[in-house]
Amino acid sequence: MSQPEPALRGGVGTGIGSMPGTDPREAAAVINGELDLAHLVELPNRGAGADMIGRMAAVLVDLPMDAGTWGYRLAARGSAISRRSRDFLRADLDAVEELWDTAGFRGTRRPFKIQVCGPFTVSASVELRAGHKVLRDRGAWHDVVASTAEGLRELVGDVTRRLGADVVVQLDEPMIGQVIDGAVRPLTRFDTIPAVPVADVAESLRGVVEQIGRPTIVHSCAAPRWDLIDRLRGVAWSLDVTSPTTADLDGIGSLIDRGDVLVAGVVPTLGDRDLRAEIVATRLAALTDRIGLDRKVLSQNVIVSPTCGLSGATPAWARTALGLCAAAGELLAADPTAL
Numbered sequence: 143m144s145q146p147e148p149a150l151r152g153g154v155g156t157g158i159g160s161m162p163g164t165d166p167r168e169a170a171a172v173i174n175g176e177l178d179l180a181h182l183v184e185l186p187n188r189g190a191g192a193d194m195i196g197r198m199a200a201v202l203v204d205l206p207m208d209a210g211t212w213g214y215r216l217a218a219r220g221s222a223i224s225r226r227s228r229d230f231l232r233a234d235l236d237a238v239e240e241l242w243d244t245a246g247f248r249g250t251r252r253p254f255k256i257q258v259c260g261p262f263t264v265s266a267s268v269e270l271r272a273g274h275k276v277l278r279d280r281g282a283w284h285d286v287v288a289s290t291a292e293g294l295r296e297l298v299g300d301v302t303r304r305l306g307a308d309v310v311v312q313l314d315e316p317m318i319g320q321v322i323d324g325a326v327r328p329l330t331r332f333d334t335i336p337a338v339p340v341a342d343v344a345e346s347l348r349g350v351v352e353q354i355g356r357p358t359i360v361h362s363c364a365a366p367r368w369d370l371i372d373r374l375r376g377v378a379w380s381l382d383v384t385s386p387t388t389a390d391l392d393g394i395g396s397l398i399d400r401g402d403v404l405v406a407g408v409v410p411t412l413g414d415r416d417l418r419a420e421i422v423a424t425r426l427a428a429l430t431d432r433i434g435l436d437r438k439v440l441s442q443n444v445i446v447s448p449t450c451g452l453s454g455a456t457p458a459w460a461r462t463a464l465g466l467c468a469a470a471g472e473l474l475a476a477d478p479t480a481l
Contacts, residue, residue, distance in 0.1 A: 153475025
């Protein structure tokens with residue numbers, strides 16, 4: 143009997159998470175129609191409670207959130223934003239469950255990716271009830287780490303029950319570099335926010351990964367933090383690789399050499415009518431050539447994605463971009479040496 147394909151493998155395309163529009167069924171149809179590694183939709187254009195931070199009001203356990211003109215804040219009890227966020231998440235899950243039932247995917251262990259905001263970006267973005275950022279209080283951000291892990295564990299269980307899918311988890315950490323460097327903007331110049339040592343960040347994220355027990359991707363659209371990536375092994379890293387520096391080339395080589403997966407952000411988020419899947423695949427082949435890697439890693443350790451989320455794209459380009467990722471992934475899987 144042949145072994146099933148791993149949930150997280152190279153030679154496929156995926157999206158980052160966010161999409162344009164406000165209709166979860168329409169977005170789910172595009173995502174699942176274009177991608178082999180489909181993902182749960184995020185539709186931030188629906189407003190508060192639907193963006194990356196707002197979704198965490200539906201994920202965090204025992205840490206209620208509220209919102210106002212200032213942004214998001216931890217609250218003493220559930221709020222309208224928490225209910226709104228849960229409603230959005232339920233609608234998004236219902237949409238993909240209905241689609242999988244119709245397509246016959248349910249129970250097939252087809253891979254499916256869910257994304258949530260990572261605990262450090264949450265802690266750098268959300269205020270405590272006292273009025274300063276969660277990240278300023280070491281005990282508070284530890285609580286967010288623990289709550290994220292528990293909430294993710296529950297969400298993975300819900301998605302598994304609904305879809306019978308082989309679930310992949312993505313942690314979105316766009317602010318991770320600022321957290322490590324102590325560069326998160328405080329609410330006032332007197333409200334300093336200390337840096338979190340990279341070793342502490344790695345240890346905390348490792349704990350989240352171990353608790354959820356699923357293949358995990360860490361995504362950041364900012365400059366790669368190779369000091370963190372080197373410490374946090376055994377996960378995939380989703381990075382923009384369109385203009386790699388020498389340090390980036392060295393880091394990518396090390397990441398792939400140790401057997402981890404690179405989710406290569408190469409397809410632009412705002413459109414390029416002349417771009418073709420062959421061009422995308424050839425650029426990735428050229429990247430491995432520059433590093434000195436055998437091109438076979440493209441079929442084993444490289445997933446193709448947009449450079450970041452697609453919420454700011456037109457619906458037409460969002461569909462095209464995902465299709466390009468999928469088609470380029472197929473080219474990598476077929477014969478990367480021929481590119």
